[in-house]
Amino acid sequence: MIVVLKQGIDLQDKNKVKSFLSDRGFLVKEIKGEQDTVLGAVGMAHIDPREVELLPGVASVVPISKPYKLASRELKAEDTIVKVGNVKIGGNRVALIAGPCACECRSQIMEIAASVREAGAVILRGGAFKPRTSPYSFQGLGEEGLKYLREAGDKYGMPVTTEVVSPRDVEMMKNYIDMFQIGARNMQNFELLKEVGKTGMPVLLKRGMSATIEEWLMAAEYLMANGTDQVVLCERGIRTFERATRNTLDCSAIPVVQKLTHLPVIGDPSHATGIRDMVSPMALALVAAGASGLMVEVHNHPEKALSDGPQSLYPSQFEKLVRDVQALCPVVGKSLETSPRIIPSSITDESACETTQGDNVIAFQGERGAFSELAIRRTFDEDVKVLPCKSFKDTFDAVNSGKVRYAVLPIENTLGGTILENIDLLGCYPALTVVGEQQIRVIHNLIVNPGTQLSDIKKVLSHPQGLAQCREFLEKELPNAEQVPFFDTAGSVSYIKQTGDKSLAAIAGAPAAAYNKMEILREGIETNPKNYTRFYILSREENSEEFKSCFASNVASILFSVSNESGSLFKVLKILSDHGLNMKKLESRPIPGKPWEYSFFVEVEMKDEEEFKNTIKLLKEKTTSFRVLGTFKSAH
Known part of the structure; x- marks a missing residue:
């Protein structure tokens, strides 16, 4: 049952309600929602709801109709965000989990970890214990493999996940990993679910090969009833009569499950298809269906893999998949998980989100709920606070003065074009630098x-x-x-x-x-659905590296002016071309106080940031003024 507490209930009355339910054999979970605080009471006990309704501080009692209680959307309306190390899965995120099917040796897992981390994966996977159909197949390295996996995760800054197959291994494994994985064959291994649930650690629960959605959620209920509320569901294909693929990927399960449960759901296109060339298109299908993440098998030499080589992507294929997912994310209202983020639905509590100054404050122009705030919520951690500003200049001033740590400002819209005021303001604040960008789809x-x-x-x-x-x-x-x-x-x-x-x-x-x-x-009343806005993330120069530390920059913004003579602009552009710097954008802007003189705002794609730094010297020789506004990772 769901016990809805009255707003303002004191702690003493709340504890009395909890004790009343616990004494009668119920497992009690407290859940704080946007509007109400509720107690979820589950178990085998039976009680007349009127007895609970009469307790001080109780507003109402609502029965849960689903057989799964703790996992039910009836119990908790808001999405659960599962935290695995410093990575969050759920809400508007798309988290990428990648690595080999099996950890084969130290050098193998270290090399693959480096490549998937560089491409954009945020969690490392790799099997140490492998349940195989044949007893003669490679069964994994066991604890030795766990040690290699932990070492790789620590070196490349990724939490790690691997499959647990025996209840007796749970205690040992929790010292090496950040998230347990329950494989399809063990989805209904209830003794294993109980032991893993007792750890309270995050768990990735794969759907059984022939499991219904209700059976899948009931397996999640076992985990939650025994101690963990950090469960990620994983659709990995089900067994049907079709043999063209390894399994049949049930994309429709994603939106169905999202309506039934508050738990995040991701997809595994590798096991769903079993065929390397089909992994990427089905991965995109899962994201389009609303998945909060992907688990993809990647191997540096899949032709030599000891397990599931035919379905493992080459590192280069995974890198392309990440770019494709990144391009798709704004279409479905999500963003790629690269650092801790927040979900838009949490923009509700003014006292919790709005402040005036501090290191953990982000400034934007507009009022609460603006598209600029949505860009903040897709970029920063959950505990950031926001400072709404009346004008773009006020926003620049806030970050320039140190009143806030960062500012997020629109720079370009696909329909309206460049926000020229912000281009001009960028040139007026030499202490500020562009450290990142975010792209959102504008849905009116x-x-x-x-x-x-x-x-x-x-x-x-x-x-x-x-x-x-x-x-x-x-x-x-x-x-x-x-x-x-x-x-x-x-x-x-x-x-x-x-x-x-x-x-x-x-x-x-x-x-x-x-x-x-x-x-x-x-909803969605805009004439053209291809309406996107790109935002710059600004900080003072001394704070720039802490934001950019988790990814390599591939775009540079520069501002320069040239002498008033024939071919002067051409000479600058030729340097960019000769050094492989692909120009994405060129805008001319009048220079204040100098009638009929112009500066040029340019964005270029870089293949190598160090090579770009070497090119700057040549550019300065051909310009009368030159400034790098920032280097950052492209969001599209």
């Missing part, structure tokens, strides 16, 4: 006060670009409604909330509706 929604009907709306408020990008919807569905330009999309939502007027509507993103507790009347 018609947002109203609760209870408003489409026929009630007389005025629609939003930023001019928001109104323009939704013109077809407005002309078709609200032809008589006045379109009122507003300074900010999220600000328009805040304004109509303050008025309480049901004749007003706003166009903004879903986070603005969530933060203001408003209703989305229509």
